Amino acid sequence: MGFAGRMLMFCGLALSLVGASPQAPLDTVLERMRAAAGMSDRAHVVSTRTFREGGVAITARDETQGLQALMQRCNDSICFGTYFDGDRLYSVNMNGTSLPRSVREEVYLRGLRVVTGGEFLEPAFGASGGHIEDRGIAHFDSRSYRRMDVTATDAVPMEVYVDPQTWLVAMTRDANEDAEFEFHDYRRVGAYRLPFAIDRDGRPFQRYTSRTVVPTPLRIPSGLVPALDSGGPLALDPHNPSPVGTCTIAGVQARCLIDTGNSGISMSLELAEELRAPVVGAFEVNGLGHYATEVVSAGPLRVGNATFQQAKYVVLHDIHAYGYDLVLGADVLANARLTIDYAQHTASFADPSRASEATGIPLTFANFVPIVPVELGALQTQLAVDTGDQSAINLAYDYYSEHTGLFRATRRASVEGVGGTSIELLGEIPDARIGNFTVASPGIGTTQTLTGTSDGHIGTGFLAHFRVVIDYAARRLLLFARRGDTSVKTGP
Numbered sequence: 001m002g003f004a005g006r007m008l009m010f011c012g013l014a015l016s017l018v019g020a021s022p023q024a025p026l027d028t029v030l031e032r033m034r035a036a037a038g039m040s041d042r043a044h045v046v047s048t049r050t051f052r053e054g055g056v057a058i059t060a061r062d063e064t065q066g067l068q069a070l071m072q073r074c075n076d077s078i079c080f081g082t083y084f085d086g087d088r089l090y091s092v093n094m095n096g097t098s099l100p101r102s103v104r105e106e107v108y109l110r111g112l113r114v115v116t117g118g119e120f121l122e123p124a125f126g127a128s129g130g131h132i133e134d135r136g137i138a139h140f141d142s143r144s145y146r147r148m149d150v151t152a153t154d155a156v157p158m159e160v161y162v163d164p165q166t167w168l169v170a171m172t173r174d175a176n177e178d179a180e181f182e183f184h185d186y187r188r189v190g191a192y193r194l195p196f197a198i199d200r201d202g203r204p205f206q207r208y209t210s211r212t213v214v215p216t217p218l219r220i221p222s223g224l225v226p227a228l229d230s231g232g233p234l235a236l237d238p239h240n241p242s243p244v245g246t247c248t249i250a251g252v253q254a255r256c257l258i259d260t261g262n263s264g265i266s267m268s269l270e271l272a273e274e275l276r277a278p279v280v281g282a283f284e285v286n287g288l289g290h291y292a293t294e295v296v297s298a299g300p301l302r303v304g305n306a307t308f309q310q311a312k313y314v315v316l317h318d319i320h321a322y323g324y325d326l327v328l329g330a331d332v333l334a335n336a337r338l339t340i341d342y343a344q345h346t347a348s349f350a351d352p353s354r355a356s357e358a359t360g361i362p363l364t365f366a367n368f369v370p371i372v373p374v375e376l377g378a379l380q381t382q383l384a385v386d387t388g389d390q391s392a393i394n395l396a397y398d399y400y401s402e403h404t405g406l407f408r409a410t411r412r413a414s415v416e417g418v419g420g421t422s423i424e425l426l427g428e429i430p431d432a433r434i435g436n437f438t439v440a441s442p443g444i445g446t447t448q449t450l451t452g453t454s455d456g457h458i459g460t461g462f463l464a465h466f467r468v469v470i471d472y473a474a475r476r477l478l479l480f481a482r483r484g485d486t487s488v489k490t491g492p
Contacts, residue, residue: 026132026134026148029134029146029162030121030132032167033121034121034123036167036193037118037121037192037193039118039121039122041065041066041067041117041118041119041121041122042065042066043065043190043191043192043213044063044064044065044213044214044215044216044217044218045063045064045065045189045192045194045211045212045213045214046061046062046063046211046212046213046214047061047062047063047064047194047208047210047211047212048060048061048062048208048209048210048211049206049207049208049209050209056075057075058073058074058075059073059074059075060072060073060074061073061074061079062208063218064113064116064117064218065117065217065218066086066113066117066118066119067084067085067086067110067113067114067117067119068083068084068085068086068113068117068218069083069084069109069113069117070082070083070084070092070218070220070221071083072092075281075282076280076281076282077280077281077312078094078280078281078282078283078295078312079092079094080092080093080094082101083098083220083221084106084109084113085220086110086113087105087106087110087154088100088101088102088104088105088106089101089102089106089109090220091365091367091368092221093263093264093330093331093368094264094281094295094312095223095224095264095265095311095312095331096221096222096223096224097221097223097224097264097330097331097334097368098220098221098222098223098334099330099334099365099368099472100364100365100475101365103364105154107154107155107156108156108174110152110154110155110156111150111152111155111156111157111158111174112156112158112174114130114150114152114155114158115150115158115160115172116172119152120132120150120152125152128152128153129152129153130150130151130152130153131150131151131152132148132149132150132151133148133149133151134147134148135147135148135149135159138161140161140171143163144164145161145162145163145164145170145171146161146162146164147159147160147161147162148160148162149175156174156175156176157174157175158172158173158174158175159172159173159174159175160172166186168183168186168193168195169183170182170183171183179200179201180200180201180202181198181199181200181205182198182199182202183195183197183198184196184197184198184199185197187211189211189212189213190212190213191213192213194211196208196211222335223331223334223335224308224309224311224331224332224334224335225335226303226306226307226308226332226335226336226349227306227307227308228305228306228336228349228350228351229305229307230305231304231305232304232305233304233305233339233341233346233347233348234246234247234258234303234304234305234346234347234348235345235346236340236345236346236347237345238345240323241390241460241461241464242257242259242387242388242390242460243257243258243340243347243387243460244256244257244258244323244324245258245304245347247301247302247303247326247328248301248302249267249271249275249298249299249300249301249302249326250275250277250298250299250300252271252274252275254267254271254324254325254326255323255324255325255326256303256324256325256326256327256328257319257324257326257327257328257388258303258328258332258338258340258347258387258388259327259328259329259386259387259388260329260330260333260369260370260384260385260386260387260388260470261329261369261384261385261386261387261388261389261453261457262327262328262329262330262369262388263329263330263367263368263369264314264329264330264331264368265311265312265313265314265326265327265328265329265331265332266313266314266315266316266319266326266327266329267296267298267313267314267315267316267325267326267327268315268316268317268319268320268324268325268326269315269316269317269320270320270325271320271325271326272294272296272298272313272315275296275298277296277297277298277313278296278297279294279295279296280295280296280297280312281294281295281312282294282295283295283314283315285314285316293314293315293316293317294315295312295313295314295315296312296313296315297310297311297312297313298310298311298313299311301326301332303328303332303347303349304346304347304348304349305348305349306332306336306349308331308332311331313326327388329368329388330368330369330472333470333472334368334472334473335352335472335473336349336350336351336352337349337350337351337352337353337469337470337471337473337474338468338469338470338471339467339468339469340387340463340467340468340470341467342460342463342464342465342466342467342468342482343467343482343483352471352472352473352474353471353473353474353476359476359478360435360469360471360474360476360477360478361373361434361435361476361477361478361479362475362476362477363385363470363472363475363476363477364382364475365472366384366453366454367453369384369385369386369453370384370385370470370472370477371383371384371385371453371454372385372434372458372477373434374393374432374433374434374458375432375433375434376393376406376429376432376444377406377429377430377431377432379403379406381399381454381455381456382454382455383454383455383456383457383458384453384454384456384457384458385457385458385463385470385477386453386457386458386459387459387460387463387468388459389457389458389459389460390459390460390461391424391443391445391457391459391460391461391462392442392443392444392458392459392461392462393429393432393442393443393444393445393456393457393458393459393461393462394424394444394445394446394447394456394457394458394459395444395445395446395455395456396446396453396454396455396456397446397447397448399446399455399456400425400446400456406429406444407427407428407429407444408427409425409426409427409445410426410427410428411426411427412424412425412426413426413445422447422448423447423448424445424446424447424448425445425446425448426443426444426445427443427444427445428441428442428443428444429441429442429444432444432462434458434479435477435479436490436491436492437466437479437481437488437489437490438488438489439462439465439487439488440487440488440489441487442461442462443461465481465482465485465487465488466479466480466481466482466488467479467480467482
């Protein structure tokens with residue numbers, strides 16, 4: 001992730017030194033810090049600040065507890081943000097759906113949170129592999145500070161500087177000196193002293209208007225958790241290559257598309273008006289084009305054997321013409337194991353796996369969309385699994401521009417999508433390999449205005465060769481070749 005994004009993890013600092021001299025032994029300093037801070041790493045701190053961005057009032061809400069940090073930006077009741085669990089970073093959308101944003105452990109963020117969350121003050125810090133080195137007195141801008149170097153397991157080492165006049169942490173930076181943070185305006189918040197002003201490299205960074213301690217523990221947002229029953233699967237339209245069936249929302253039947261390429265859930269303007277769904281916010285839609293629209297609240301939603309409660313839906317002005325009024329993406333998939341049987345024309349939900357599958361194809365996520373490795377001939381690519389795309393393989397145009405030798409375009413077609421139209425260049429490649437399967441002669445194309453997720457998408461034209469099981473929680477895609485499909489070969 002970008003360095004600016006990583007810096008949002010700086011909050012929840014509650015460190016103070018009381019009654020120790022600069023030459024006091026390190027153990028004495030740490031003990032007095034613990035007493036003064038009240039073991040702040042165990043506190044769930046909620047901090048807010050407001051500002052204007054593009055003429056719009058934004059409220060930033062930061063929640064921290066120990067290594068954890070939930071950072072959200074809200075316009076009215078519409079909030080988006082990130083959650084850090086101490087190891088990895090997650091994206092969080094307006095319905096609280098949380099999916100991994102980082103593939104590897106975030107060692108930089110972990111180093112920041114070890115210091116700013118106060119974990120290094122825990123008596124067990126050393127036993128868990130942490131180390132604090134007393135570096136004596138350091139001088140900056142004609143002032144003296146007590147310096148400590150803090151190193152934790154799987155974390156970037158951090159330098160901590162304490163003001164001997166106030167015995168509060170005045171400054172911290174990483175060992176590589178990439179950025180420097182200063183903490184000011186400490187105030188008493190319950191049993192803790194917290195900074196309300198944080199500067200980055202000498203410039204204002206955070207200016208909190210409120211900071212409070214709440215009694216409930218900080219947890220990752222759970223999103224929409226379905227109630228599953230023994231009802232039958234969702235029957236899919238056998239004449240539509242995409243997984244489209246009939247769902248029920250607020251007691252009204254509506255055609256719905258199961259779209260793994262969608263970062264949330266959406267409904268048509270026509271359905272929103274029929275439901276008289278209340279508007280709860282605004283949203284900027286981006287597809288083949290883009291436009292401003294509304295967000296409405298509606299529910300409950302019934303999809304086959306799964307029921308989802310009230311949720312926020314982005315209103316799309318152009319999907320009714322495509323034959324459906326609901327687009328069901330990450331919000332309905334993050335907490336359920338989905339099976340699409342293209343041969344039987346059904347879709348069903350089951351409880352997700354909370355541990356990674358020993359088999360299957362590993363998933364990563366980009367903007368809530370699942371990504372899988374796919375070999376296109378000799379070329380290694382990362383493609384989005386997109387059940388809402390009727391293509392077999394649809395490359396992002398920027399990626400195709402860098403690999404024009406991958407296929408020869410033999411025809412052009414006009415395509416329509418959310419927000420606009422475009423031209424798709426179409427061709428064919430000898431084969432494509434995913435997991436343990438090789439698909440012969442799949443169609444391939446690129447859409448001229450498609451920015452794309454990752455290197456491109458695999459759509460229903462490719463996935464229809466299989467029974468598809470997608471498990472976001474286990475981060476696995478399982479494929480089962482359709483019986484008698486001679487286009488699919490198994491094995492090396």
